[in-house]
Amino acid sequence: MAVVSTSLASQLSGPKSATSHCPQFSGLRRSCSKLDHSLSLSSTQSLIQNVDSHLRLSSSRRGCRGVVTMAGTGKFFVGGNWKCNGTKDSISKLISDLNSAKLEADVDVVVAPPFVYIDQVKNSLSDRIEIAAQNSWIGKGGAFTGEISVEQLKDIGCKWVVLGHSERRHVIGEDxxxxxxxxxxxxxxxxxxxxxxxxxxxEREEGKTFDVCFQQMKAFADAVPSWDNVVIAYEPVWAIGTGKVATPQQAQEVHIAVREWLKKNVSAEVASKTRIIYGGSVNGSNCAELAKQEDIDGFLVGGASLKGPEFATIVNSVTSKKVAA
Structure with a gap:
């Protein structure tokens, strides 16, 4: 999917100043009134590289990518995290709905059932949709009661695994x-x-949104051998399962900041190609507006992924994306 960005310089010189967006981004920036509207491109880049809780980016400063193909696939990415939900009967109904749904072709679609139903889903769900696990062990299997190994997941046909979800971090206690x-x-x-x-x-109210996200990104960057098969899911914890949704501008602001972090700390190529998706009470009503944001490359969906027709609507929100050939 080719995405055309507006240059950073032109955004800064445009009619919408960083300061004018302050009310929408409460908790992200404490001192946006101190931003100088006449900042040069070089000074802006310097600010981006030194982001902390006292100076936050504005979503009006978009555009690190230019013309790119996301993750080398050219595709939007939508994942459905079923969490600890479902029975054999309810999952059979959900699979039937998904199999009959008309899904846009230029979207990678993945669902993550509970472990005990992965085999059922794999054997009855259309090959159009790939299977993810909701967790995996830190290394090769063995005497680790209750854990699931990567090798086992691959053996039953999983292509993906969800790692670092807030419920694993803040309920289970994974660091x-x-x-x-x-x-x-x-x-x-x-x-x-x-x-x-x-x-x-x-953390958002204390102005630590970027600090937290960058720290979590660093832990991934320190460990991953390659970014070729990674999708980043930004999920503000306060928006997961609460019905509260980050505004499209709030989500975009964090997505562009994460992309800038990748550019500085990994490479410009990885920053350009890595898909960054949004999660947090995404549903059929709000997905289209979120999808329009330049750096939102898809969604990780919770509750709405348990409703086949609504999940299909979210998948098909790719049509809202501004695309240039």
């Missing part, structure tokens, strides 16, 4: 380093990783 090691091992065994990052409400 950044542990999650990074899981990701590194999964990728070393050619299992794709949906790498989740995101801040708590308290």
């Amino acid at each position: 950044d380093e542990f999650i990074g090691k899981k990701a590194g091992y999964a990728l070393s065994q050619n299992l794709g990783v949906i790498a989740c990052i995101g801040e708590l409400l308290k």
